[in-house]
Amino acid sequence: MSPAVGDLLRGVEVGPVAHGGHFVARHDGFVVFVRGALEGELVDVRVTEVARRFARGDVAALHRPSPHRVEPPCPIAGTCGGCDFQHVEPGWTRELKRQVVAGLLDHLGGVAFTGQVAEVPPSPFGWRTRMRYRHAADGRPGLLAHRSAEVVPLPAEGCRLAVPAIAAPASAGSPGAELLAVVAASGAEFLARPADGSEPSGTVPDGSGPDGSAGRTVVEHASGRGYEVAVDGFWQAHSAAPAVLVDAVLAGLRPEPGEAAVDLYCGVGLFAGALAAAGCRVTGIEGDRRAVDLAARNVPEARFLAGDVARRLGQVGGADVVVLDPPRTGAGARVLRQVLGWRPRAVAYVACDPAALGRDLRTASELGYRPASITAYDLFPMTHHVECVAILEPA
Ligand SMILES: C[S@@+](CC[C@H](N)C(=O)[O-])C[C@H]1O[C@@H](n2cnc3c(N)ncnc32)[C@H](O)[C@@H]1O
Numbered sequence: 511m512s513p514a515v516g517d518l519l520r521g522v523e524v525g526p527v528a529h530g531g532h533f534v535a536r537h538d539g540f541v542v543f544v545r546g547a548l549e550g551e552l553v554d555v556r557v558t559e560v561a562r563r564f565a566r567g568d569v570a571a572l573h574r575p576s577p578h579r580v581e582p583p584c585p586i587a588g589t590c591g592g593c594d595f596q597h598v599e600p601g602w603t604r605e606l607k608r609q610v611v612a613g614l615l616d617h618l619g620g621v622a623f624t625g626q627v628a629e630v631p632p633s634p635f636g637w638r639t640r641m642r643y644r645h646a647a648d649g650r651p652g653l654l655a656h657r658s659a660e661v662v663p664l665p666a667e668g669c670r671l672a673v674p675a676i677a678a679p680a681s682a683g684s685p686g687a688e689l690l691a692v693v694a695a696s697g698a699e700f701l702a703r704p705a706d707g708s709e710p711s712g713t714v715p716d717g718s719g720p721d722g723s724a725g726r727t728v729v730e731h732a733s734g735r736g737y738e739v740a741v742d743g744f745w746q747a748h749s750a751a752p753a754v755l756v757d758a759v760l761a762g763l764r765p766e767p768g769e770a771a772v773d774l775y776c777g778v779g780l781f782a783g784a785l786a787a788a789g790c791r792v793t794g795i796e797g798d799r800r801a802v803d804l805a806a807r808n809v810p811e812a813r814f815l816a817g818d819v820a821r822r823l824g825q826v827g828g829a830d831v832v833v834l835d836p837p838r839t840g841a842g843a844r845v846l847r848q849v850l851g852w853r854p855r856a857v858a859y860v861a862c863d864p865a866a867l868g869r870d871l872r873t874a875s876e877l878g879y880r881p882a883s884i885t886a887y888d889l890f891p892m893t894h895h896v897e898c899v900a901i902l903e904p905a
Contacts, residue, residue, distance in 0.1 A: 511538055513565050519555040521573070524548065527606045529614060529865055531594035531894025532566065542567055545656070546588060546597055548576035559657070578602040583635075585665045591656035592671060594894040600634045604888050607896040611864045611886050618868030620875065627886040627896055630750050634891035635670040636677075637748045643679060643689040651679050651689055671892060673749055675699050692741045694728040700741045727804070732756060733784045737808045740800050744777045748889040755899065756784045758885055759833055759858040762901035765790045769830035773812075774819050774841070774849070779805035781833040781858075782812045790831070795822045820844045828852035834859045840866025843873045850877040857902040867898055880905040 513519060524547040525534040532543035535555070541564040544555050552574035555567035568588075572579075582588070582596035595603040604627040612623040630637075646652040646663040653669065655662050668678025676691035679701055692700045727738045730745055732752035739745045746752050759781055765771055767789025773782040776794030778801050786792045792812035796802040802816040815822045819836075823845065832854045834841050840863065841849075849857065857879065861867035864886075871881060879902040889897040 512540055512560060513537065513542070513557045515557055515560055517557045518570060519557065519567065522553050522555045524551040524553060526613075527609055529610055529894075531606075537565075540565060544569060545594070548579055548598060550574075551576050551579075584670050586653075586662050589655050590653045590662045591658070592653050592669065593892040595892050600891065603634070603892065604629060607886065607888065607894070610894070611896060611898060614864045614868045615871065615884070616868075618865060619871035621868070621871050621881055621884070623884055623886070625885060627888050629891075630748060630754055630887050630889055632673075632749065633888065636673055637750070637889075637891060638669075638671045639673055639676075639693050639749050640745065640747050641669065641672050641676050641679075641691040643691060645689065676701070690742055692728055694730050694739075698728050700726060700728055732780060733787060735783045735787070735808070737778050737780060737783065738804050739778050740804065743798065743801050743804075746780070746889070751887075751889045751897070752780055754887055754889070755860055755897070756781065758887075758899040759860065760784055760788065762858050762883060762899065763831040763833070763856045765831050769855075770828065771831045771833070772826055772829040772849075772854075773833045773835075774823075774845070775835045775837065776805055776814070776833075777801050777835070779809040779812065779814070781835065781860075782814075783809045785831070785833070786811045793826050793829075795819050795826070820848070823848045828854075830855045832857045836861075836866070838863040838866060840870045842870070846870060846873050846877060850874060850879055853904065855903070856882075859898075859900040859902060861898045861900065862895065864896060864898055867900060871900065871902075874902055875905070878905050879903065 519537045522535045526549050528534050532545050533547040535542045535544050543566045546569040553569045554571040556570040557565050557567045559566040578599050580599050587596035607627045615621045615623045643651040644661045646661040650663040652661040652663040673693055675693045679691050726741045730737045730739055733756050765785055765788040769790050771785040771790035771792045773794040776782050776796045782792045782794040786809050794814045799816055802814050806814045832849055881900045882903045884900045886898045
């Protein structure tokens with residue numbers, strides 16, 4: 511029988527980790543996704559949400575803890591929505607992500623993932639270069655509670671995930687107002703309060719006036735090149751991610767001078783820049799107009815097309831090597847059909863959602879491409895997120 515919100519489910523045996531970082535359990539045959547648990551634990555669960563075929567709940571009492579459970583280092587770990595795994599030994603969080611990646615790639619892609627999830631320093635704390643704080647009712651900066659609009663004030667020491675420069679912003683804005691905090695790896699810092707109109711604090715590389723985040727940029731550095739990025743635009747969140755992902759893409763594609771390379775979902779040109787430096791003739795496609803304008807400035811030797819990848823691909827004749835770095839929804843069959851129809855020598859698929867990667871690997875296999883390698887990186891420590899790089903080659 512379906513439980514109701516607020517019910518206390520007693521004596522629940524916790525099963526394996528699921529995509530999203532919650533753990534699968536059953537109560538009277540009904541599936542319950544339990545937050546803050548670990549496989550093998552015996553817990554009581556407070557139901558927080560009920561859908562037609564499953565419920566969600568939080569651990570309300572712990573009767574038999576897992577040997578992998580630890581005391582969360584952050585005092586707001588249970589209420590803040592930012593971290594999923596503070597109650598887990600850091601090494602075991604990567605094993606949980608390995609289980610999720612292996613399960614999804616097998617189930618959705620029919621592909622065996624035999625690797626591990628690599629730790630990427632700084633880890634597990636002090637890695638995040640982009641933060642979106644909000645002001646709590648008392649004016650302190652905070653973060654959104656789990657699946658809620660409620661703001662949980664930061665502890666005095668700030669958010670442990672953030673790089674130190676933006677971990678504990680000093681601010682007192684109106685309740686609910688947003689504080690966007692961005693720090694470039696070079697140390698240039700930007701803090702903006704676009705919602706309440708008050709003066710932004712912090713430093714910006716160009717030193718221009720305090721006008722919120724609109725039109726403002728920071729300069730990031732990767733593979734020997736500077737990349738101008740809008741402070742509220744996309745850049746890899748982990749301070750080491752650009753270098754790690756560029757290395758993985760170049761090692762997998764082995765681009766040769768003179769080859770035609772295409773960087774799809776290129777943002778401000780991170781992979782386009784690395785491929786151009788390797789001597790390739792590069793075309794990038796990106797849907798965010800500001801990002802594509804910046805890409806053209808960041809990588810002037812490449813050609814960039816603005817717009818939806820699926821619609822713009824027709825303007826690209828073909829490629830020897832391709833980078834695909836789509837949003838969480840994945841590239842999808844329409845894009846893969848066009849790209850793999852060029853018969854590229856190799857494709858690097860950078861995936862922030864292993865479920866989308868699994869679906870796209872199945873499509874790729876139907877189109878005659880197989881993964882030559884799949885690597886997984888823990889670029890989001892303490893959260894359930896994981897980044898994968900799959901190198902696809904003709905089967
Ligand atoms: C995961 S980010 C990758 C950006 C870049 N490769 C990087 O590493 O900095 C995905 C990018 O795809 C863009 N995007 C999302 N959907 C798109 C679409 N349908 N067509 C073109 N670009 C899209 C987003 O604006 C974003 O810049």
